[in-house]
Amino acid sequence: MSETVLIRSQADEDTVELKHEPYRPAKPTRRGPGYLLRQIAGVDETILDWVPEERHRYSRLGAIVLNTGLMAALSMLALLGSHDVPIAALVPAALLWGYVILTFDRWLITDTHGSSGMGTGKFLARLAISILMGLVVAEPLLLWMFSSDVHTQIGKDRTTLLDTYRSTLKRCNPLSGEPPADASGCTKEYVLNVPGSPRPLLDSKKAAEDERVKINAAIADIDTEIKRREDLARQECNGTSGRGLTGRVGEGPNCRQLRGETAEYIASSNRPQRQDELNAVNTKIADIGAQISTASQGYAEAVSKAIKEAVDAKEAALETPGLLDQVRALSQLADQNVFVQLQSWLLRLLLVVLDALPVITKRLSRPTTYDGLLSRQLTISDKLHHKTLKSRSDQALGDLDVQIQETEHNIRVRRERIEEQGRDAEADRQATLDAQIEELARRLRGDS
Template sequence: MAADNHQQETGLYTYDSFGEKRKPSDTRFLWWCAGAHQQLLKEYPSEHSKYSGLGGVILATFVLAALSAGYAMYTVFGDPLIAIAFALVWGLIIFNFDRFLVSTMRKYGVSKRKQLWMAIPRIALALLIGLTIARPLEMKIFEKEIETRVVENIHKKIQLNDSLLKIENAALSQTANSERDRLTQRKRAIEDTLHNLQQAYVAEADGTGGSGQRGIEDLTRLKMNAYQEALRQFRPELGLLASAIGQQDSILNDAMAGLEAKRKAYEKTALANVGFLERNKALSDLSQEESSVFWSSLLISLLIILIETGPILSKLIMPVGPYDIALAREELTNMAASENDMRRDKESSYEKKKVFFEKQKEMSEQLVHKLSSLQEKHINEELEKWERGEWHPKDHRASMDEVMRKIKQQYNLNDKDLL
């Protein structure tokens, strides 16, 4: 409405006059995103599209920041509700920050050099925000390649963990195997001794060994008794050896079972705890090994950083328009009015204090004059009494200094107030 009135008053047309009439809500929201003074901007139709575009760029940074934060939180917590909530919060933070940076930049009355120096810290902050936004989006774009690389990295970690577990289990296994071998050798030696004694009396009985004569019962019985005596002596030891060997086998089996349990537990933990950091490492590994991934990642980062710094750069390169001049005039006018109000308040306070001190000075002069007259009267009376011989020391009145001292003490005054 303001633009139409302005057109009717001036008789001039603008570019917006030949376009489709847009609803005010379509542009006012973008103006608000750009941090513009909407009531003032309405009066300058030629500036509408400029600030609508600037608001669209800031709105795009909100969308990118929300998507980036949402994906990052989803990879960490795996809960879509938490991811959506954090995405909205982070997007609003970035949106308000960009809106603040753009709305505080001024064009009119500021030199290009000063504008550039003022924009440097804003651009640095925008770069930092752009980097934080870019990384999660890169990880989403290369998600399939990252998942493959994550599996390879986890497999390498499992292999390294297996080697460490084997080293940890080697000392126990070596001790158990050495003890088992010693026990086995002792058992085998006893069994060989018993076997030889048994074969000796059997060979003696059938005439295939010993004396070579079959049927010598005494000699056969003697060798059989020797075998049975040895068997009786070695049977307890053989039982103990078998039990000890079984115990060592149990130790080895428990060690192998514990090793396998630790390996499976580590593998399960490694596969279950694949988060943002692991995927970020996978993307870094891919960038180092594949030049195509490196350049693609770099270009995506630069694009997102450019979008994030877009509002600042757009505001920096925008030419000075009538809206900027009007905004500067309004701000400077308000500042001047505020300064004038402050100056008037200061002058009014000064005048009040001046009147107060003048009144105080006048009252002090009257007080001093009355005190002087009173003191002079008392002195004359005492002199007359002294001449008539009627003066007594009890009739002595306080001096002027004593009177002034008492007045100052009573009314909490100093010499400056009296003066």
């Protein structure tokens, strides 16, 4: 089929000539943005020239694939921009990642060209890959969108971490130098080795106080016994009736005996020495208390300084917030704020849909004329390849048969030549032998 186009000659405007151009294939277009987009979609332009009406369709499909690559590049740019990465490495890395995603999506689409339809299994597999890629692309963009709130949340988390660390240090390292009242969680990490602790003085004071308690108990026992004996002697002397008492008034033998026993007990009980020991222990406790007061003041300042230095060191050891820190902070924000959670999932869903859109579009669309042409061309190419291989195989087998026959012929010729040479050599040998016999016979006849 052809179409007739009227073209006015430039040489003579009054002359009209007829020029016939083929209707199909259409005039090729190998430039412009549409052509580049179709290359991204993975179409064969030589086949598409037969159905130029579908060029726009595949240009739009290529634009969809390009969008996913651009979103991936933007995602990587946002991710790297949140870290201490040289600016010279940002754009190449982002473009490389976008190219990887674009290439992968292009493969997902190109693989469906020429088929009459996409099976459910293939569609679900490609859709799952697209969803996975969409989620990977979405997360950095989410972090970039909420970057201000994310870094604020990270700051709060780190402040809470440092406050908890500081409070644990204070609990495990009392300023008084005494053992912590609650030692749970006081591992080696939280116990500070600060010199000048009043702990030995506190232990000495505790030992002195324990000794004072013992001396007081011993003195109390002596005083109780002295009082008991004095009361018993007084009752005997006063004539009080009772068990072990005579009931007679006056200083009788029993009265004097009880008083004497009381005096002997007082003399043997070392009550004055015990009192001196008690006074000495009280003096020692007072002296240690004064030393503790002096030592505690300096130790409390040293512990406070050590705690501050430990907290400062831990704060300095905290690295620049990484990807995991940002993801954790974003998750906390989503748990605290319904709006953040809703926006996060909406953006994820949007990017997943964008990345899966080429596959979904291909699934929902009817097979195009281009698909049919490509399918037929692939079928014809398969047949041509099969026929070509068969032709080459037959030719190679024929050549091999001829070569075998030539080889067999050459072998026969060489064998015949060798046999002929053998026969000639045998005839020469026989002739020589006959000549020798004749010569010998002639000599014999001459001699006789």
